[in-house]
Amino acid sequence: xxxxxxxxxxxxxYDVGGQKIEALRSVNLEIEKGSFISIVxxxxxxxxxxxxxxxxxTEPTKGTVYIDNTDIWKLNDSNLSTVRNERFGFIFQFAxxxxxxxxIDNVVLPVIFKKKGNRKEIYDYAEEILSAMGMxxxxxxxxxxxxxxxxxxxxxxxxxxxxxxIIIADEPTGDLDAETESxxxxxxxxxxxxxxxxxxxxxxxxxxxxxxxxxxxxxxGVFSE
Amino acid sequence: MTDKQISDKLSLxxxxxxxxxxxxxxxxxxxxxxxxxxxxxxxxxxLMWGVNSSLKKGLSKFGADLLVVPKGSMISMxxxxxxxxxxxxxxxxxxxxTISSVKGVRKVSPQLFLTSVEGDCCVIGNAFIIGFDPQxxxxxxxxxxxxxxxxxxxxxAIIGGLNTYNVGDKVFFYGQTxxxxxxxxxxxxxxxxxAIFINIEKAYSMAEESQNIKGVVPxxxxxxxxxxxxxxxxxxxKLPYISFTISKDPGVKVITAGNIITSVRQNLVTLFSSTIIxxxxxxxxxxxxxxxxxxxxxxERKRELGLLRALGARKASIFRLILYExxxxxxxxxxxxxxxxxxxxxxxxxxxxxxxxxxxxxxxWPSVDSIVFIALGSICVAILVGIAGTFxxxxxxxxxxxxxxxxTGE
Numbered sequence: 001x002x003x004x005x006x007x008x009x010x011x012x013x014y015d016v017g018g019q020k021i022e023a024l025r026s027v028n029l030e031i032e033k034g035s036f037i038s039i040v041x042x043x044x045x046x047x048x049x050x051x052x053x054x055x056x057x058t059e060p061t062k063g064t065v066y067i068d069n070t071d072i073w074k075l076n077d078s079n080l081s082t083v084r085n086e087r088f089g090f091i092f093q094f095a096x097x098x099x100x101x102x103x104i105d106n107v108v109l110p111v112i113f114k115k116k117g118n119r120k121e122i123y124d125y126a127e128e129i130l131s132a133m134g135m136x137x138x139x140x141x142x143x144x145x146x147x148x149x150x151x152x153x154x155x156x157x158x159x160x161x162x163x164x165x166i167i168i169a170d171e172p173t174g175d176l177d178a179e180t181e182s183x184x185x186x187x188x189x190x191x192x193x194x195x196x197x198x199x200x201x202x203x204x205x206x207x208x209x210x211x212x213x214x215x216x217x218x219x220x221g222v223f224s225e
Numbered sequence: 226m227t228d229k230q231i232s233d234k235l236s237l238x239x240x241x242x243x244x245x246x247x248x249x250x251x252x253x254x255x256x257x258x259x260x261x262x263x264x265x266x267x268x269x270x271x272l273m274w275g276v277n278s279s280l281k282k283g284l285s286k287f288g289a290d291l292l293v294v295p296k297g298s299m300i301s302m303x304x305x306x307x308x309x310x311x312x313x314x315x316x317x318x319x320x321x322x323t324i325s326s327v328k329g330v331r332k333v334s335p336q337l338f339l340t341s342v343e344g345d346c347c348v349i350g351n352a353f354i355i356g357f358d359p360q361x362x363x364x365x366x367x368x369x370x371x372x373x374x375x376x377x378x379x380x381x382a383i384i385g386g387l388n389t390y391n392v393g394d395k396v397f398f399y400g401q402t403x404x405x406x407x408x409x410x411x412x413x414x415x416x417x418x419x420a421i422f423i424n425i426e427k428a429y430s431m432a433e434e435s436q437n438i439k440g441v442v443p444x445x446x447x448x449x450x451x452x453x454x455x456x457x458x459x460x461x462x463k464l465p466y467i468s469f470t471i472s473k474d475p476g477v478k479v480i481t482a483g484n485i486i487t488s489v490r491q492n493l494v495t496l497f498s499s500t501i502i503x504x505x506x507x508x509x510x511x512x513x514x515x516x517x518x519x520x521x522x523x524x525e526r527k528r529e530l531g532l533l534r535a536l537g538a539r540k541a542s543i544f545r546l547i548l549y550e551x552x553x554x555x556x557x558x559x560x561x562x563x564x565x566x567x568x569x570x571x572x573x574x575x576x577x578x579x580x581x582x583x584x585x586x587x588x589x590w591p592s593v594d595s596i597v598f599i600a601l602g603s604i605c606v607a608i609l610v611g612i613a614g615t616f617x618x619x620x621x622x623x624x625x626x627x628x629x630x631x632x633t634g635e
Contacts, residue, residue, distance in 0.1 A: 057535055058628035077540050084627075085537020092631065096532050100243035105235050112236055113537035158536075
């Protein structure tokens with residue numbers, strides 16, 4: 001199976017008040033399609049920065065990121081946005097819902113940036129994912145009417161709406177109780193097996209990391225082993 | 226509406242409208258501020274449009290290319306013409322002969338202005354009586370909207386469109402009984418809307434007979450004199466040449482329709498200068514205010530904008546989203562401003578027209594089409610204020626790096 005993601009000599013240096021902080025130092029990584037990997041490490045080790053560069057959210061200082069043989073950081077804004085929209089599903093570590101939209105609309109939100117697709121099918125699919133997340137009775141609730149865990153489940157459902165090939169998840173089960181965490185991880189595993197979706201998880205939890213196929217440990221901007 | 230239908234509305238515009246609903250007080254205050262700008266622009270433009278168009282309409286109906294009046298009476302003539310304010314001034318009728326002989330002059334018709342005073346027999350208030358010559362006339366008879374059967378008689382009068390008499394009524398001046406033969410259509414030109422036109426020969430005899438009526442202030446004896454000569458030029462005639470030739474007579478002044486329009490426009494700009502300046506200041510102040518408020522809004526929603534970018538929004542989509550918010554907000558403000566403007570103008574319409582007339586400005590309310598055009602223009606200006614104000618913040622918002630915005634957003 002070919003590599004879906006290839007990272008070569010990736011650097012990210014932040015300028016904080018004139019001081020150079022090396023968040024990533026010559027990171028190299030190859031990830032096959034359908035992989036289920038986790039990246040663990042302490043805060044500030046560079047794991048979130050790495051995921052944001054892979055996901056086209058922040059530009060590297062140096063190095064290349066290939067997604068399906070395309071160097072995404074050489075794409076213009078429009079094409080890079082299309083890659084983010086169609087190839088990636090993001091789950092952030094904060095509550096990331098639009099407060100003025102209902103649950104169903106929050107899930108469908110990425111579709112408005114996509115020019116193709118049948119609306120009815122998309123909404124049906126959104127309902128299907130929300131049901132799988134145990135949110136079928138909250139379709140028309142606003143985020144303020146949901147608990148932190150419920151909001152997190154809506155954000156997870158949203159990550160799947162465009163049927164992405166890569167899910168980037170930063171502490172995806174942070175607000176969830178043990179039972180829901182397990183259900184979500186089962187959902188991820190199913191999607192990984194059935195749809196060959198590649199998962200990149202960042203977590204502090206070694207227990208959660210143990211549920212993935214491969215664990216990468218990061219320390220001071222490099223893989224430690 | 227089903228839940229599915231609610232969801233089907235999801236689009237950038239829907240998202241923009243929902244964003245505006247978040248802070249209802251802030252949105253309402255901005256809408257109100259824009260409504261004031263739009264209302265000021267709409268009201269000023271409607272009034273200026275009304276004066277301008279009624280003037281143009283009136284002068285186009287007027288039919289005379291040039292007016293010749295005694296020197297020193299130009300201001301009185303403009304006042305008489307525009308508002309129907311009774312004025313009297315005279316010059317020798319012999320001038321008609323001289324004007325007729327000028328090359329390019331097609332028709333010349335005299336008019337004689339008389340003013341009855343309050344207390345005259347059977348006439349309440351001042352009346353502006355104008356003697357005209359039906360034989361050479363080309364500015365009164367063509368605009369008869371309603372008239373009696375048969376030709377105009379020596380004892381007949383024609384009344385302006387704003388006059389309260391009806392066709393067939395009898396009117397009395399200085400012992401003379403006149404029959405209202407016809408009524409002119411409304412022109413917006415005060416002279417034609419308010420005056421009472423009678424045969425010039427009748428006017429001369431009325432002036433003479435007024436000397437013998439006890440208890441009234443007699444009219445000035447005017448036989449052989451006229452107040453104005455109205456000139457119609459031949460097609461292709463050179464107006465500046467003819468005007469120059471006639472002006473060689475040191476006792477007269479030549480007025481063109483252009484002179485009158487320019488003079489009214491100058492008055493109009495002077496009258497509305499404070500409103501125009503105020504509108505300009507409001508436009509600038511609101512543009513800056515919207516710019517400042519949208520900068521704050523974008524700062525508040527930095528994380529959200531970063532999230533939208535992460536979900537696939539292009540820079541252009543973010544830019545459009547912010548401009549849509551501004552457009553919806555200012556469009557609504559613009560619309561409300563027009564509604565307020567119409568309401569205020571309807572409430573104060575009599576006062577407005579009275580004050581404009583006092584300033585020698587004819588006024589007819591613009592047509593519905595024109596009002597719609599002005600309203601749309603005012604709303605467009607309001608929207609442009611929004612777009613101009615949010616352009617820079619929107620550009621800045623669209624350039625946010627997704628991860629930085631998510632990380633540093635509040």
